[in-house]
Amino acid sequence: QVKKLTGVEIPIEKANTRQGDDAKKIADIKLAKEILGWEPKRTIENSxxxxLIWYKSHPNGWEK
Structure with missing residues (x-):
């Protein structure tokens, strides 16, 4: 999404999995929807x- 919205390619570094790590993680809200009736208020793209807007307006990050 970041590349799509900014046009900037961010290199992804893949590390070896450690013992006990899941091989793959996939987010799925299906159960929350079925059991709790919950649905997200925002899309991934809007989030x-x-x-990105916050980071652009706070170039030094979270200042105290």
Missing amino acids: VKSL
């Missing part, structure tokens, strides 16, 4: 957009 990433908000995050």
Whole structure:
């Protein structure tokens, strides 16, 4: 999403898995929807957009 919204390629470094690590992680809200009736209020794209806007307006990160 970041590349799609900014046009910037961010290199991804893959590390070896450690003993006990899951081989793959996939987020799925299906159970939360079925059991709790919960649905997200925002899309991934909108969340990433908000995050990018925050980072642009706070170049030094979270200042005290």
